[in-house]
Amino acid sequence: MDKLVVIGGGAAGMSASSRARKLKPDMEITVFEATKMVSHAPCGIPYFVEGLFNDENLFMTYTPQFFEEKRKINVKINTKVTEVDLDSRIVYAESKDGKIKAEYDYLVISTGSLPKKLSVEDGNDRIFYAHHPANAVELREKLWSLNNIAIIGGGILGVEMAEALTHLGKKVILIHRGKYLLNRTLDQELGNIITQRIMKDAEVRLDERVETIKNGGRLIITDRGKYEVDGTIVAVGVTPNVELVKDKIKLGETGAIKVDEHMRTNYREVYSAGDNTESIHIVTGKPYWVPFAPVANKMGYVAGSNIGGHEMKFPGVVNTQITKYKEFYIGRVGLQEDEAKRYGFKPIAATISGKTRARYYPDAKDIHIKIIADENSKKILGGQIVGGEEVLGRIDMLAAAIMKGFIIEDTFFIEMGYLPAISRVWDPVIVAIRQLMKDE
Amino acid sequence: MDKLVVIGGGAAGMSASSRARKLKPDMEITVFEATKMVSHAPCGIPYFVEGLFNDENLFMTYTPQFFEEKRKINVKINTKVTEVDLDSRIVYAESKDGKIKAEYDYLVISTGSLPKKLSVEDGNDRIFYAHHPANAVELREKLWSLNNIAIIGGGILGVEMAEALTHLGKKVILIHRGKYLLNRTLDQELGNIITQRIMKDAEVRLDERVETIKNGGRLIITDRGKYEVDGTIVAVGVTPNVELVKDKIKLGETGAIKVDEHMRTNYREVYSAGDNTESIHIVTGKPYWVPFAPVANKMGYVAGSNIGGHEMKFPGVVNTQITKYKEFYIGRVGLQEDEAKRYGFKPIAATISGKTRARYYPDAKDIHIKIIADENSKKILGGQIVGGEEVLGRIDMLAAAIMKGFIIEDTFFIEMGYLPAISRVWDPVIVAIRQLMKDE
Ligand SMILES: Cc1cc2nc3c(=O)[nH]c(=O)nc-3n(C[C@H](O)[C@H](O)[C@H](O)COP(=O)(O)OP(=O)(O)OC[C@H]3O[C@@H](n4cnc5c(N)ncnc54)[C@H](O)[C@@H]3O)c2cc1C
Ligand SMILES: Cc1cc2nc3c(=O)[nH]c(=O)nc-3n(C[C@H](O)[C@H](O)[C@H](O)COP(=O)(O)OP(=O)(O)OC[C@H]3O[C@@H](n4cnc5c(N)ncnc54)[C@H](O)[C@@H]3O)c2cc1C
Numbered sequence: 001m002d003k004l005v006v007i008g009g010g011a012a013g014m015s016a017s018s019r020a021r022k023l024k025p026d027m028e029i030t031v032f033e034a035t036k037m038v039s040h041a042p043c044g045i046p047y048f049v050e051g052l053f054n055d056e057n058l059f060m061t062y063t064p065q066f067f068e069e070k071r072k073i074n075v076k077i078n079t080k081v082t083e084v085d086l087d088s089r090i091v092y093a094e095s096k097d098g099k100i101k102a103e104y105d106y107l108v109i110s111t112g113s114l115p116k117k118l119s120v121e122d123g124n125d126r127i128f129y130a131h132h133p134a135n136a137v138e139l140r141e142k143l144w145s146l147n148n149i150a151i152i153g154g155g156i157l158g159v160e161m162a163e164a165l166t167h168l169g170k171k172v173i174l175i176h177r178g179k180y181l182l183n184r185t186l187d188q189e190l191g192n193i194i195t196q197r198i199m200k201d202a203e204v205r206l207d208e209r210v211e212t213i214k215n216g217g218r219l220i221i222t223d224r225g226k227y228e229v230d231g232t233i234v235a236v237g238v239t240p241n242v243e244l245v246k247d248k249i250k251l252g253e254t255g256a257i258k259v260d261e262h263m264r265t266n267y268r269e270v271y272s273a274g275d276n277t278e279s280i281h282i283v284t285g286k287p288y289w290v291p292f293a294p295v296a297n298k299m300g301y302v303a304g305s306n307i308g309g310h311e312m313k314f315p316g317v318v319n320t321q322i323t324k325y326k327e328f329y330i331g332r333v334g335l336q337e338d339e340a341k342r343y344g345f346k347p348i349a350a351t352i353s354g355k356t357r358a359r360y361y362p363d364a365k366d367i368h369i370k371i372i373a374d375e376n377s378k379k380i381l382g383g384q385i386v387g388g389e390e391v392l393g394r395i396d397m398l399a400a401a402i403m404k405g406f407i408i409e410d411t412f413f414i415e416m417g418y419l420p421a422i423s424r425v426w427d428p429v430i431v432a433i434r435q436l437m438k439d440e
Numbered sequence: 441m442d443k444l445v446v447i448g449g450g451a452a453g454m455s456a457s458s459r460a461r462k463l464k465p466d467m468e469i470t471v472f473e474a475t476k477m478v479s480h481a482p483c484g485i486p487y488f489v490e491g492l493f494n495d496e497n498l499f500m501t502y503t504p505q506f507f508e509e510k511r512k513i514n515v516k517i518n519t520k521v522t523e524v525d526l527d528s529r530i531v532y533a534e535s536k537d538g539k540i541k542a543e544y545d546y547l548v549i550s551t552g553s554l555p556k557k558l559s560v561e562d563g564n565d566r567i568f569y570a571h572h573p574a575n576a577v578e579l580r581e582k583l584w585s586l587n588n589i590a591i592i593g594g595g596i597l598g599v600e601m602a603e604a605l606t607h608l609g610k611k612v613i614l615i616h617r618g619k620y621l622l623n624r625t626l627d628q629e630l631g632n633i634i635t636q637r638i639m640k641d642a643e644v645r646l647d648e649r650v651e652t653i654k655n656g657g658r659l660i661i662t663d664r665g666k667y668e669v670d671g672t673i674v675a676v677g678v679t680p681n682v683e684l685v686k687d688k689i690k691l692g693e694t695g696a697i698k699v700d701e702h703m704r705t706n707y708r709e710v711y712s713a714g715d716n717t718e719s720i721h722i723v724t725g726k727p728y729w730v731p732f733a734p735v736a737n738k739m740g741y742v743a744g745s746n747i748g749g750h751e752m753k754f755p756g757v758v759n760t761q762i763t764k765y766k767e768f769y770i771g772r773v774g775l776q777e778d779e780a781k782r783y784g785f786k787p788i789a790a791t792i793s794g795k796t797r798a799r800y801y802p803d804a805k806d807i808h809i810k811i812i813a814d815e816n817s818k819k820i821l822g823g824q825i826v827g828g829e830e831v832l833g834r835i836d837m838l839a840a841a842i843m844k845g846f847i848i849e850d851t852f853f854i855e856m857g858y859l860p861a862i863s864r865v866w867d868p869v870i871v872a873i874r875q876l877m878k879d880e
Contacts, residue, residue, distance in 0.1 A: 011865065043860050044800050058800035061865075293865045294858045315853045322857035331857055360484050360498035392863055393833010396856040400840045403854060413755050414843060416836040417762030417771055418734045420483050423832055425451065425501075425733045 002027045004307060005091050005104035007081045007244065009033030010040060011293050012274025013110035014067065015300030016307070020106075021071050023308025029073045030102055032093045034080040035134035038064050043293055045130045046157075049140050050164035059133035076100070084109075086248050086267050106269050106307045109245060109257060110300060113238035113275035113291050118152065119212040126217030126231035130161055131238075146230035147171055150220055152210050153235035154181035156323045159194070161233055162202050163325050172202035173227055175220065177209055177236075185321050185332050189351045190368050190386045194325055201326075238291055240276045252278035254289040261313040263303040271307065273299035280316040282403050283335055283381055284343045290317040320399045322392055327365070331395035334382030334402045337372050346375040350435035354428040356389050358420030365389050371398075371411075371432040378407040383429075390422060394429050408436050442467045444747060445531050445544035447521045447684065449473030450480060451733050452714025453550035454507065455740030456747070460546075461511050463748025469513045470542055472533045474520040475574035478504050483733055485570045486597075489580050490604035499573035516540070524549075526688050526707050546709050546747045549685060549697060550740060553678035553715035553731050558592065559652040566657030566671035570601055571678075586670035587611055590660055592650050593675035594621035596763045599634070601673055602642050603765050612642035613667055615660065617649055617676075625761050625772050629791045630808050630826045634765055641766075678731055680716045692718035694729040701753040703743040711747065713739035720756040722843050723775055723821055724783045730757040760839045762832055767805070771835035774822030774842045777812050786815040790875035794868040796829050798860030805829050811838075811851075811872040818847040823869075830862060834869050848876050 004020055006013045009031045017029050031038065039061040047053065057063070064075040079095040084107070091107065093100045115129040126146075128139055143149065149165055151158045154176030165172050174181070180191040181198060198204055209223045217232040240256035242249075250266040252258035256278035263271045274296035281288035295317055305312040322331040340347040349372045357364035365388020372382040383398035385391045401411050412434060416427040426434070444460055446453045449471045457469050471478065479501040487493065497503070504515040519535040524547070531547065533540045555569040566586075568579055583589065589605055591598045594616030605612050614621070620631040621638060638644055649663045657672040680696035682689075690706040692698035696718035703711045714736035721728035735757055745752040762771040780787040789812045797804035805828020812822040823838035825831045841851050852874060856867040866874070 041798065041800075041860070041865065043858065043865070044798060047801060047860060052802055053800040055800075061799075292858065294856060294867070294870075297865060298853065312849075315850075318855050320855040320857040322859040322863070324859060324861055329859075329862060333855070333857075358481065358484060359501075360481075360493040360495075361487060362492055390830065390833050392857055392859070393830050393836060396833060396854065396867075397837040397840050399856065400837050400846070400851075400854045404844055404846070404850070406840070406844070409752075410755075410844070411840075413738065414836065414840045415730075415758050415760040415773070416734060416839065417760040417773075417832055418483065418732065419762040419764060419769075419832070420481070420487060421764055422769060423762070425481065425483070425737060427734070427836075430734075 002105045003103060004029045004106045004108070005102050006031040006108040006110060007084070007091065008110040008112055008274070009038035009075060009077070010110060010112050010274060010296065012296040012300035013108060014039040015297045016108045016110060016271070016273055016304040017073050018071055019301050019304025020307045021073055023305065023310055030076065031067070031073060032076050032079050032081045032091070034078070035132060036077050037134045038067065038075055038077065040133045041293070042131060042133055045133060045136050045139070046160035046164045048136050049130070049143055049161065050167050056133065056137050059136065081244060084244055084248070086270060089269070107271065108303055108307070109270065109272045109276060110274045111241040111244060111276045114241045115234065116237045116239055118210055118234055118236060121212055121214045123216035127213060128231060128233045130157060130233065130235065142231065144168070148229045150175060150227055150229040150232045151235055152220070152232060153237065154178060154204070155184055155235065155237060156182065156321065158235040159198065159325055160323060161235060162198060166201040173205065173229065174198065174202050175205045175208055175210060175222060175227070177207070179207055182330065185323070185330065186384050186386070187337050187370055190370055190384050193368055193386050194328060194330060197328060198325060238275070240289065242276055252287045254278045254287050256289050262306045262311070263299055263314060264306070271303040273303045279314070282316040282318050286343065288317055288319065290319050292321065315403070318399050318402050320395060322395060327388055328386055329389070329391035330386050331391045332382070332384040333395050333399045334380065335372065336382060340372055340374070340381045345381060347372050347381060348375045348436060350432045352428060352432045352435065354424065354431060356387060357422060358424060361420045367391070367428050369428050369432045371429070371436060373408050373436050378409070380406050380408065380411055398429070408433060412437060442545045443543060444469045444546045444548070445542050446471040446548040446550060447524070447531065448550040448552055448714070449478035449515060449517070450550060450552050450714060450736065452736040452740035453548060454479040455737045456548045456550060456711070456713055456744035457513050458511055459741050459744025460748045461513055463745065463750055471507070471513060471515045472519050472521045472531070473515065473517050475572060476517050477574045478507065478515055478517065480573045481733070482571060482573055485573060485576050485579070486600035486604045488576050489570070489583055489601065490607050496573065496577050499576065521684060524684055524688065526710060529709070547711065548743055548747070549710065549712045549716060550714045551681040551684060551716045554681045555674065556677045556679055558650055558674055558676060561652055561654045563656035567653060568671060568673045570597060570673060570675065582671065584608070588669045590615060590667055590669040590672045591675055592660070592672060593677065594618060594644070595624055595675065595677060596622065596761065597675040599638065599765055600763060601675060602638060606641040613645065613669065614638065614642050615645045615648055615650060615662060615667070617647070619647055622770065625763070625770065626824050626826070627777050627810055630810055630824050633808055633826050634768060634770060637768060638765060678715065680729065682716055692727045694718050694727050696729050702746045702751070703739055703754055704746070711743040713743045719754070722756040722758050726783065728757055728759065730759050732761065755843070758839050758842050760835060762835060767828055768826055769828070769831035770826050771831045772822065772824040773835050773839045774820070775812065776822060780812055780814070780821045785821060787812050787821060788815045788876060790872045792868060792872045792875065794864060794871060796827060797862060798864060801860045807831070807868050809868050809872045811869070811876060813848050813876050818849070820846050820848065820851055838869070848873060852877060
């Protein structure tokens, strides 16, 4: 009987093991998970902190019991894998009950990512990372007890935590290295809109680098000043968690584990999926790293399919991102304009502002759209949207278009629906696209 | 100097004339419009009746003055074209100031559609059609003065009028020929959901045919009974308005004007665009007729481009439809399951029900999705969605997919975004798609 071992019971790991189980009812499947939670959703942490829900079990799509009973998957929670012997095909793990040794025929590495750290002096009792749901209760208790909180990093996580904390009435200072917030998500035209919005609720410090954090998180020293706060959230990004195997398995140029289309590493029986795994950007054909949940799930699904004997290929990524801040949804897909240049494209772009509903229909929201295309091939390279409603689906539509190489004119002709209550007869996306056709 | 004449100043006509103007600054352009309104939006009529706005001028995107002054287009409102001499290239029109004769080098026919009628006896002072914004004020005044109102026809217009009137507190009886409401938009699984919802607000009579309307609209005789009401809205569909040219120009099998990809009729200098024009369904390659505003606008744009000397081809339609009823948005694209069979496909389908937000995020709405694919080619043939939010964009995404022949697996891999506040980590669309992959 084939044995599958999965390291890490997050989105990717549970997706891989469930899919393999479905295809191979007899396979022996064991998942090792360092924390108490599996199939969990870190994405909910900011909302838990905001107080939108209180039951930490809701972080889990399914419980370990569910996987044990319904899917016959051995789930070893609170059990950390400490070593992998790839040549002998053995995994070594540890729990408070002792050490475990497990042999495998197939291995899935799905250890996720780790938060990047900053230089810290004198303790860290007031330094927080919003990273794993298993720590969410403790994180929330501490944050709720503080008043002046610094967030370092103005990317998606920093902005989501700023939303949560300002909503709670905390005094927030957001210190960001970039010229505007969300600069890895949006180009400046749209990024400025969000930056200005957040400035209404929080003190935003841009273009400022943190040098060190002192007094356990109560003092922040930057290249431009000092800030005294009650505590500090560090949200300066994540890196692939490849600790276990980094000297043994081939990594890609992004630092994540290199895989082929089947999610196979350089060991034929070893797969990798999720935030610890490198991908190929569909637009550039180059290695790229997208640490987001749908990608992790689908990578896991593909790994599980192949292990289960149903061949499947992961097509690569286009870096769809979606977040929100108060009344604004924020989405992007594909390449940013600068990125496009770096990859050798000749980007042309159109940025428009519009409304989400017919002029006569009440409660229309603002919507701002930037579309980037390549002047030579006319292909759509990227899209960014900031708006009050229906941002997600428009981004998803652009994701579909970008994944299949739609040119500007193809996109113009997408038969987007029109209902005065929720769209415009010339959809704002089409208005932006039409601008790109203008010069023709 | 080239002369362009446009018959009908609706979406298609004004789009064509604006585009031609842009490309040919010197062209002499004249638009004849029978009513007082141009670039108007019939789509707003139900919302005007509902009382969501009061200024009838809001029906117009731009006024006739705007087109005259800013775009140098001669707009003859209240002027009806009565005859077209295609061989001599002359259009004859009439207004209260007398007759006009206009020569053309290019002609665009954009006369829209006409509402279908039913058999009527003894007058029609209480029989209403919600068709042209120029009559919206009168329509609303009359409807507001009545209490018991029958709507005949449970398609999109009937449902939108039912929303408006029940919102106003009117007693509504909705008489529909089909087995469930919106049966030309949705298959039964999803159609039933909406039908049951509307039944909470209105008396819904299904599978019932109107034989005649009597007493000026106060008495309706069906194959199953008689209904006494204060007035009757007839919403049993529209037909292409081809009165002017039906004996002179080639019509297609749908009854609308046949055109090539350039929107040219069988007369080289005569173009047709909008609701009076036939198209090709991209999925079937067969003639099809889609009387919706975005299609009309884009057909007009293509006609205007070609007239202006910039070659452009209209790729055909996929029949995207979107409407709403109270808390539900309703969308569809592509072929319905029955339609797919009729066209010789072997449809397989998956229907799922889900939520629009993460399980822990407040105020999630229900969402119901049906996806139809072809068993042989694996191509996506159609999609239908009924849900509380983010229906439009998901339909638009499916429209893009269907237009470019995405197969099931392509669609599975669309990198749809995930934010707990507005989506699910396995997007409901992907859940439905995954079901279609199950048997593989
Ligand atoms: C606060 C926050 C908000 C986010 N919001 C979004 C969002 O809105 N949308 C979105 O798409 N993505 C979001 N993400 C990203 C998303 O959560 C990740 O992409 C996704 O969780 C990746 O899944 P994974 O299975 O690869 O890794 P993880 O979910 O991180 O799971 C990896 C698991 O492996 C375990 N593990 C690691 N090492 C070992 C070991 N040696 N032995 C045993 N177990 C081990 C870990 O304990 C962990 O449970 C967010 C992330 C965070 C932190
Ligand atoms: C109540 C209602 C709600 C709708 N809701 C939606 C919706 O939500 N979404 C959507 O996409 N579509 C909707 N539609 C359909 C949409 O309005 C049409 O597809 C669109 O208006 C078609 O544009 P058109 O230019 O082809 O025709 P029209 O807008 O009908 O314009 C044709 C014009 O030609 C003029 N005309 C006709 N004959 C002559 C003549 N002989 N001489 C001079 N002028 C003439 C007419 O007066 C008219 O102004 C709705 C339609 C109605 C009636």
